[in-house]
Amino acid sequence: MDAEPEQTGPDAEIYDFAPRPKPEPEPDDSADEPATTLLDGLRRTAAGLARWAGAEWVAAVEQAAEFARSRLHGDYPTDQFGFDPEFTTKVYLPLLRPLVRHWFRVEVRGADLLPADGAALLVSNHAGTLPLDGMVLQSVVYDEIGRHVRSLGADLIFATPYSHDLARKTGTTLACAEDAERLLDAGELVAVFPEGFKGLGKLYTDRYRLQRFGRGGFVSAAVRAQVPIVPISIVGSEEIYPILGKAPVLARALGLPYFPLTPTFPWFGPLGAIPLPSKWIIEIGTPIPTDQIAPAAADDPTVIFNVTDQVRETIQQTLHALLVRRPGIF
Numbered sequence: 001m002d003a004e005p006e007q008t009g010p011d012a013e014i015y016d017f018a019p020r021p022k023p024e025p026e027p028d029d030s031a032d033e034p035a036t037t038l039l040d041g042l043r044r045t046a047a048g049l050a051r052w053a054g055a056e057w058v059a060a061v062e063q064a065a066e067f068a069r070s071r072l073h074g075d076y077p078t079d080q081f082g083f084d085p086e087f088t089t090k091v092y093l094p095l096l097r098p099l100v101r102h103w104f105r106v107e108v109r110g111a112d113l114l115p116a117d118g119a120a121l122l123v124s125n126h127a128g129t130l131p132l133d134g135m136v137l138q139s140v141v142y143d144e145i146g147r148h149v150r151s152l153g154a155d156l157i158f159a160t161p162y163s164h165d166l167a168r169k170t171g172t173t174l175a176c177a178e179d180a181e182r183l184l185d186a187g188e189l190v191a192v193f194p195e196g197f198k199g200l201g202k203l204y205t206d207r208y209r210l211q212r213f214g215r216g217g218f219v220s221a222a223v224r225a226q227v228p229i230v231p232i233s234i235v236g237s238e239e240i241y242p243i244l245g246k247a248p249v250l251a252r253a254l255g256l257p258y259f260p261l262t263p264t265f266p267w268f269g270p271l272g273a274i275p276l277p278s279k280w281i282i283e284i285g286t287p288i289p290t291d292q293i294a295p296a297a298a299d300d301p302t303v304i305f306n307v308t309d310q311v312r313e314t315i316q317q318t319l320h321a322l323l324v325r326r327p328g329i330f
Helices: 030-053 055-070 085-103 132-145 155-159 161-169 177-185 196-200 217-225 248-254 269-273 295-299 301-325
Strands: 107-109 120-124 149-153 189-192 229-235 281-284
Touching: 055 085, 085 132, 085 161, 120 132, 120 217, 120 301, 132 149, 132 189, 132 229, 132 281, 149 177, 155 161, 177 189, 177 217, 217 229, 217 295, 217 301, 229 301, 281 301, 295 301
Parallel strands: 107 281, 120 189, 120 229, 149 189
Antiparallel strands: 229 281
16 A cells, blocks of 8 residues: 655645544642633623724733632732722723723823822712713723722612622712711822712703702812812713603602613613713813811801802813814714
8 A cells, every 4th residue: 555645835734644642631620610610701701892892801801800810719908998909900990991992982181180199179070870970080080190089979879789899899988078088188089979860860951061069068078188179071971871851750669869761771671771982071170279278167158158169160161161162972
């Protein structure tokens, strides 16, 4: 019988008659099974997301999976409010970043006005049905100056099981004067959205019209701590879930401050929860100093009202200017 001809050239590799080595038995790492399962699941998710956000989101998901593996054993540090800086930096912000950069295409103006160190109170308008503006603000501030934002959140956030844990881990704490002052005294960047649910849940016909700023509790906290107030104006958040109407009966039944009716929710089911890809602009205003006001004036209603009104008018005028100049919603 003739011998097999020797194969040469680029196709030679397909004629491989050598016996295949037997695979070695895999080690029994049953302790790693949860992490491996999580890692595989996140990798499959990353593959599906790759078509939209590309390598950036894939890398974020991979990093989240590795972080989950590292957290299976051992304790991890948090502060007195439950803030987990490692989780925020390695998981939360990387997963949020593609949404900020590629979906909302956020443009930040005046980032040089953000304090590089020391405490400050960031005061922003609030809109969008869901508090995505607070999450976006956290992301852009960290990317611009490398500092974490400690947001003050409403009671509802901490009454909801899963959002409670996530909010605490990522730096949000209850919106009360005591917590705000403790954070400011510790030198943190504290963000507050004085409109609250009135701003989040306003109708689309009232977009970019600031609601009442409460009683100025945030100003009192800044005056007591003698820290600057940084006005922040956000354009684009009103269009992600435009509220055309509300269902008050459903809101009362579910224990919610409002039940929104948008062009997509609840008509399209879970798909209605996908925010519209509006173009965002975030403008950082000139800090308003409070160190020229005596700390004792924090209890003076007239002083607090005047500063509150100054902050509100600054944000409102900036919103009007941004709306006039922006080329379009998307």
